[in-house]
Amino acid sequence: xxRRRTGWIVGALAVALVLSMLAPGAVLVLAVPxxxxxxxxxxxxxxGHEDRDVAQRLLAAAAAVTGKRPSxxxxxxxxxxxxxxxxxxxxxxxxxxxxxxxxxxxLLGRPHSRRSFVVAAAVAVAFGAGLLGVSRAxxxxxxxxxxxxxxxxxxxxxxxxxxxxxxxSLRFGLETGILAALxxxxxxxxxxxxxxxxxxxxxxxxxxxxxxxxxxx
Amino acid sequence: xxxxRKPTPQTIxxxxxxxxxxxxxxxxxxLCRQLDLKAGTVYPILMRLAERGQVExxxxxxxxxxxxxxxLYRLTGEGARFAQALRTAAAAEMPRASRSGGVIRPAxxxxx
Numbered sequence: 001x002x003r004r005r006t007g008w009i010v011g012a013l014a015v016a017l018v019l020s021m022l023a024p025g026a027v028l029v030l031a032v033p034x035x036x037x038x039x040x041x042x043x044x045x046x047x048g049h050e051d052r053d054v055a056q057r058l059l060a061a062a063a064a065v066t067g068k069r070p071s072x073x074x075x076x077x078x079x080x081x082x083x084x085x086x087x088x089x090x091x092x093x094x095x096x097x098x099x100x101x102x103x104x105x106x107l108l109g110r111p112h113s114r115r116s117f118v119v120a121a122a123v124a125v126a127f128g129a130g131l132l133g134v135s136r137a138x139x140x141x142x143x144x145x146x147x148x149x150x151x152x153x154x155x156x157x158x159x160x161x162x163x164x165x166x167x168x169s170l171r172f173g174l175e176t177g178i179l180a181a182l183x184x185x186x187x188x189x190x191x192x193x194x195x196x197x198x199x200x201x202x203x204x205x206x207x208x209x210x211x212x213x214x215x216x217x
Numbered sequence: 218x219x220x221x222r223k224p225t226p227q228t229i230x231x232x233x234x235x236x237x238x239x240x241x242x243x244x245x246x247x248l249c250r251q252l253d254l255k256a257g258t259v260y261p262i263l264m265r266l267a268e269r270g271q272v273e274x275x276x277x278x279x280x281x282x283x284x285x286x287x288x289l290y291r292l293t294g295e296g297a298r299f300a301q302a303l304r305t306a307a308a309a310e311m312p313r314a315s316r317s318g319g320v321i322r323p324a325x326x327x328x329x
Contacts, residue, residue: 077267077274082288083260085277086246089287099246102256109261 053093055100059084062104079107123163123176127155128183156180227254229303231262235272235292236300242275242289263290271296 052060063080083103090096160177224232230252235243249259266272273293277286292300 077264077288079260079264081285082245082274083256085285085287086244088284089244089246099249099256102249102258103260105257106260106264109257 053096055087055093055096056084058097058104059087059100059107062107083107121179123159123180125183127159127180128186224303227252227258228262228265229307230254231259232266232271232292232296232300232303235290236297236304238291242291244287244289248290266296269295271299 059080063084083106087096087099087103090099156177159180160173163173163176231248231254234248234251245256245260245263248254248263249256252259263272263274267274267290271293272290273296275289277289280286
């Protein structure tokens, strides 16, 4: 792992932790950015392409967020590479831009396979259930605290990063991270509801903040 | 169970254009120009046909120096049968369409 990439990871974790301590709603705020950062870190950075034009950049960006797609009876097709190769044969700048735009739409518009969605949904559900279980078991009836504050950002980052890295697909990392975040919100909402029913009204934040807001309804 | 949707006119045009060249391979950009369709239309169709096994793909073996190998497409046996079914359906539709004033859009360069 390069020093630059390590720096990004450490920075993202630090931001996630700080934000999560500042606001109980940080889980939602963090969901998308954390998944984005984690996934961008996994992008392959081509070297020697500093002179690329707009069309090449557009197509490279679209290709970076999509993985290979299956083809029946053969190896998965790298459509990003196929479209970049086709773009290389077009010389007219206007035509290159038109082709790149259409190709980017084609790459981004096609949904991932059903299996990818099932994997993402399963990871999200497992994460949400795990978070809820750990929170309830570790903190009793309070159900909130350090687990709710610290675990979601770290887990969302890890999930988005690992998914994007394993599939080389920013899009898959994003989808999984966002699904995990949504499931986390459900888990947190359940804990909130439980707390409201039992009469405990403090928000899921640090002890000092809890003392200031304990009278809210 | 796979849903069987009626193919769009663009899908029909792409399949028939590939069928017109059964022995050779076609380039995606060439299909775009031949059919006057945008890449955003042609490539999703090619992706879908490849996933269904109706189109096979390969890479150019001897590209000119300085240019990456292009991706090539041609119909499989299943794709050829699909094209034949589309031709038959189009032929059956033609009298009805002409009676009702409707228009069936053929692939460019294709005999009707």
